[in-house]
Amino acid sequence: MSFRSIEQLLRRNSKIKISQSIANGIHDQKEERSVQALRESLLATNQLPEKFDDHHVLLRFLRMRGFNVIKAKEMFLNMLKWREDCAVDTIAKDFKFEEFDALKRCYPHGFHGVDRFGRPLYIERIGSVDLSKLMQVTSIDRYIKYHISEQEKTLSLRYPACSVAAKKHISSTTAILDVKGLGMNNFSKAAREMFIEIQKIDSNYYPETLHQLYIINAGSGFRALWKVLKTFMEARTLKKIQVLGTNYLSTVLEAVEPSNLPEFLGGTCTCSATGGCLLQDKGPWTDAGIIRASKEPSARHVDSTCGRKRTLGMLLLEDNQVANQMSENTHQKQASEQISGKIQELEDCAAQTKETLETLICKQKELGIHIEQLRELLRDDVPAEKKTSEKEK
Ligand SMILES: [Zn+2]
Numbered sequence: 001m002s003f004r005s006i007e008q009l010l011r012r013n014s015k016i017k018i019s020q021s022i023a024n025g026i027h028d029q030k031e032e033r034s035v036q037a038l039r040e041s042l043l044a045t046n047q048l049p050e051k052f053d054d055h056h057v058l059l060r061f062l063r064m065r066g067f068n069v070i071k072a073k074e075m076f077l078n079m080l081k082w083r084e085d086c087a088v089d090t091i092a093k094d095f096k097f098e099e100f101d102a103l104k105r106c107y108p109h110g111f112h113g114v115d116r117f118g119r120p121l122y123i124e125r126i127g128s129v130d131l132s133k134l135m136q137v138t139s140i141d142r143y144i145k146y147h148i149s150e151q152e153k154t155l156s157l158r159y160p161a162c163s164v165a166a167k168k169h170i171s172s173t174t175a176i177l178d179v180k181g182l183g184m185n186n187f188s189k190a191a192r193e194m195f196i197e198i199q200k201i202d203s204n205y206y207p208e209t210l211h212q213l214y215i216i217n218a219g220s221g222f223r224a225l226w227k228v229l230k231t232f233m234e235a236r237t238l239k240k241i242q243v244l245g246t247n248y249l250s251t252v253l254e255a256v257e258p259s260n261l262p263e264f265l266g267g268t269c270t271c272s273a274t275g276g277c278l279l280q281d282k283g284p285w286t287d288a289g290i291i292r293a294s295k296e297p298s299a300r301h302v303d304s305t306c307g308r309k310r311t312l313g314m315l316l317l318e319d320n321q322v323a324n325q326m327s328e329n330t331h332q333k334q335a336s337e338q339i340s341g342k343i344q345e346l347e348d349c350a351a352q353t354k355e356t357l358e359t360l361i362c363k364q365k366e367l368g369i370h371i372e373q374l375r376e377l378l379r380d381d382v383p384a385e386k387k388t389s390e391k392e393k
Pocket residue numbers: 112261262269270271276277278282
């Protein structure tokens with residue numbers, strides 16, 4: 001490696017560090033400013049119900065709209081209108097889904113533990129769904145109400161419980177969708193309509209609650225169907241989806257510990273005592289102690305739904321502390337890895353530099369010898385030249 005490339009390497013490293021710290025600083029400030037702007041704008045028009053006066057809730061809408069406050073406000077107000085039109089609070093409180101057990105039998109799905117970060121893990125075996133039976137046991141309208149009630153439960157119970165269990169703020173879900181056997185032929189018009197309706201609800205009214213979706217066992221039939229389905233999805237959501245074939249396990253295990261993954265997906269859990277993994281709503285949210293703790297005021301620094309008793313200033317401070325701590329840990333780990341890599345790189349550089357220097361010193365010595373030899377030649381030539389010019393005279 002030459003001196004120039006060493007210099008370039010060092011310059012590049014310091015540039016990366018500077019641009020990273022600038023980007024992080026700007027990003028945090030930008031988030032804070034945007035949340036404050038959105039909050040003030042909603043308060044000014046008296047359109048911020050206490051329930052949603054929460055840093056993380058507003059942040060989700062801002063993120064979904066690329067931090068455009070006007071667009072985020074529009075989206076937020078659409079959500080409020082939808083909640084009123086569909087009586088979402090009533091669904092969350094009073095909706096009874098009596099066909100739950102029958103639905104689970106023809107449509108295996110449910111929450112099952114957490115991912116490695118502590119987010120709820122949701123699993124759906126859509127490829128095993130018996131659609132004709134599903135339509136017998138429930139209706140599209142009731143299924144959608146059930147879906148909404150589950151979303152509300154995730155916001156009000158699952159995320160706060162996961163936050164307490166993981167000791168950090170949790171506000172998104174990791175999902176696995178097993179599409180084995182699913183294709184154009186067995187995904188009827190009714191099923192497509194239901195899928196699109198649920199997609200619409202999730203991305204419009206529960207934005208940014210999906211952390212990552214792994215679609216597994218995708219065959220050629222599903223891939224053809226996927227081309228159609230993805231046209232109904234937001235680009236931001238699509239970025240969080242990985243479509244995997246039958247070799248999905250190593251990718252999924254990066255996100256989920258084997259003990260939290262059911263045996264039928266390649267993990268080690270069987271939930272044999274409770275009749276199977278997807279029948280029980282297994283997770284920190286079923287632990288009475290954790291639920292109690294998540295409702296205590298001391299848990300509020302990690303609880304996104306209980307922030308209404310705090311002022312925004314307190315909210316920003318506390319949640320930023322949690323966020324900063326989280327990002328600090330992640331950054332520290334990333335930074336350590338980067339630094340180790342750079343040390344190795346620079347050690348290689350130093351070794352190469354030493355080699356180059358030794359070669360240059362040798363060259364310098366050789367050149368010195370050559371110069372001396374040439375000087376000697378010149379000294380020998382001078383008397384001869386003198387003699388010639390004397391003869392000419
Ligand atoms: Zn299990």
